[in-house]
Amino acid sequence: MNPAEIKRLLAVAEDMNMQRSGRPEAFLLQYIAWEALKIRILIAGMVHKGLTVKDAKKILKAEQVWNQGNYKKVFKKYFGSYPSNAKGMGKYFNAGEELDRLRHAFVHGTSRVGPESYRKASSKLIEIFEADWGWLLSEMLKSDKPIDPMNRLHRVKR
16 A cells, blocks of 8 residues: 555544544554555565565565564564564554454454544554654664655665
């Protein structure tokens, strides 16, 4: 998903929350945006390491990174650690994993969740999106240039 679409999902979720805070639909849109950002983070790192965006996407599709376990394996392969242990950004991935249980409960109807839980989850997701991902990725990959997954991605020639 491109950055403009991610931002659009977040804006729609914000509008929903302004109308009535704690809406599960708003949380779900934010969660979808988080999933998209996670993929952009992988692609940005892979492109920084010299792959083209097309090749990175091909690998992610073949590795089926929509599966959490597969995502973690690919992340480790290209970043050197699992997302939850990633320097500077591990706390955001851990928070996202905690929210996955809430998403699962809503999508699959396995438990009843009140508006306060969705309100708290939305706040956590806002914190995740407000993180300086360009700086976090640059630090992790030891790059002197920003590697921002929410911007246009430029391959570093090796």
